[in-house]
Amino acid sequence: MAYVLGTAGHIDHGKTTLVRALTGVDCDRLAEEKKRGITIELGFAQLEMPGGGSIGVVDVPGHEKFVKHMVSGAAGIDFVMLVVAADEGVMPQTREHLEICQLLDVRSGLVALSKIDAVEEDLRELAAEEVREYLADTFLAEAEVVGVSAKTGEGLEDLRAAIARASETASERPRSDLPRLPVDRVFSMRGFGTVITGTLTAGKIRTGQDAAIYPRGRQVKVRGLQRHGESAECVEMGNRCAVNLSGVETEEVRRGDVVAAPGSLFPSYSWDFRLRLLSSSPRSLRHRREVHFHHGSREVLARIHLLDRDELKPGEECLAQVRLPHPLPAVRGERVVLRSFSPLRTIGGGEVLNPLPRKPRRFSDELRHLERLESGDPAEMVTASLELAGEAGRTFAELMVATDLPRKELEKVLQSLGGKQAALLFDRDSRAYVAGSAAEALSSDMLEFMAGFHRNNPMKAGIGRGELASSWGKGKHPRLVHFLVERLLKREELALEGDLLKLPGHRVSLAADQDKLRSGIMAAYRRGDTAPPNQKDVLEELDITRTEAAPMFKLLVEQGELVKVKEDMFFAAEAMEKLRDMVRGWFRDHDDLGPGEMRELTGLSRKYAIPLLEHFDKERLTVRVGDKRLLREKAG
Secondary structure (H helix, E strand, O other): OOOEEEEEOOOOOOHHHHHHHHHOOOOOOOHHHHHHOOOOOOEEEEEEOOOOOEEEEEEOOOOHHHHHHHHHHHOOOOEEEEEEEOOOOOOHHHHHHHHHHHHOOOOOEEEEEEOHHHOOHHHHHHHHHHHHHHHHHOOOOOOOEEEOOOOOOOOHHHHHHHHHHHHHHOOOOOOOOOOEEEOOEEEEEOOOEEEEEEEOOEOEEEOOOEEEEEOOOEEEEEEEEEEOOEEOOEEEOOOEEEEEEEOOOHHHOOOOOEEEOOOOOOOEEEEEEEEEEOOOOOOOEEOOEEEEEEEOOEEEEEEEEEOOOOEEOOOOEEEEEEEEEEEEOOOOOOEEEEEOOOOOOEEEEEEEEEOOOOOOOOOOOHHHHHHHOOOOOHHHHHHHHHHHHHHHOEEHHHHHHHHOOOHHHHHHHHHHHHHOOOEEEEEOOOOEEEEHHHHHHHHHHHHHHHHHHHHHOOOOOOEEHHHHHHOOOOOOOHHHHHHHHHHHHHOOOOEEEOOEEEOOOOOOOOOHHHHHHHHHHHHHHHHHOOOOOOHHHHHHHHOOOHHHHHHHHHHHHHOOOEEEEEOOEEEEHHHHHHHHHHHHHHHHHOOOEOHHHHHHHHOOOHHHHHHHHHHHHHOOOEEEEOOEEEEHHHHO
């Protein structure tokens, strides 16, 4: 794995001068930087190591006005070289830069005590002692402090060797199968087009592969790659690289964008994260306070919602959610930094826990699931992520982002959880999962709905799948509704009667007056036999309105006692079977059947004959050819 060294320290303490002395590269490339004598933008160089190999170097601005650029550069470093001038000692941006490195989870580095040529020997020792004292409670407490002068060259080789030793203690980045390249520079090169640079924070990128620029998801292709100024076919995480992109104009890409695989990231308006307010923060952070929010190489104005309190005091930490001005992508475990408006300074930061949250209920039990995401246990993270997603569930691709687990490990965890019914695959096409607890809650809710449906519709045998999906299942994933129904049928907690779903013990129950109505309707149609009465005459005979009788007619059709041929035209089931037998008998001696023959065969008027022929077509007893009908089984 390649490592990236970042500089840090107060303005004019010699960071850029040291990088130039070590690498031969002047990181102040802008005319304004040379004119003003200060670093404004990020600079990049390659440092050759004594034992072979090289390290990428990110040189950051030291001026307080350009701390946002420093955060952008520090987001991709593995270890830091804190530069402190021997003639000035620890200064405001020394402190702020170190705090930023701590918030970004940088865990190792060294100290370059610069400008030693400007002080006497005894003052060098005092300056070094002051630095060690200041760093005693930080991650640089045991770091080497190397005196150096870029002007005379004294200590340069010692510094180079110390950098090599510090690189050996740098923490390895956790493996990720989600390649991500935050963009920190965009420019155009004649003959090449759009070129972006950045530090590949995860995965690998190859020449010729398809990619996407987030948050917009613009599809592009990697036309070419350079690592340390040399062409490369593949670049792995930890390396700084330049990427030549085809399919996009320079003005369509900006600092803060992320180059990743198509469909691998999911921009969101909010993220849940663990927030730590620095003990040096001048004041507490109140709920819904607006801040400068830094993530990767991007800075936005955002509002911070505290989830378990109304105020966060300096030195404390809590669960929080950031509300972003537009959807941005993140992956679990990435680090963020917060800076206040007035005074403009770094006040806190933390780790993204849930990059795909729902709107949280403050002070609710949901917060315990966020805490489980911090456990680091893969099964705990997956389960908690699914439980936070609720009935919406998560696809495999979303779980990759929500956990940042390697693909094979995530598949193994899901398989294990599936065996325990803790994670259920409800849509194989999109590989969508729902938490077992969410499935059980939804199943209980569906059964309660069914019980209520039976209470309110005692004359209905059950409910169709489509009606269940459009009523109880409204707003839910259709595949999830289907999955839950099949699961309950398999467990015999739901039953199927024909095409209707019902609770296993449900029977149609009729009150005495409804039973009388049922008998009256069936008696009228059975008397009519194959020449049924008009529905209007039946209703008048029974002294009931069409609206009042409609549920009973529907029930009789569902139960198969009446056959509905068209609106207001019904036949008793026994009469319809006689008519079918007549038609089958006709075709034993004839090849086709027309409306006239149908009237002759049944003795019915055209009013009944035509709808009956159309009904038999729908039943697939006959098939229409021109104005005639053929027996479908003969016609093939």
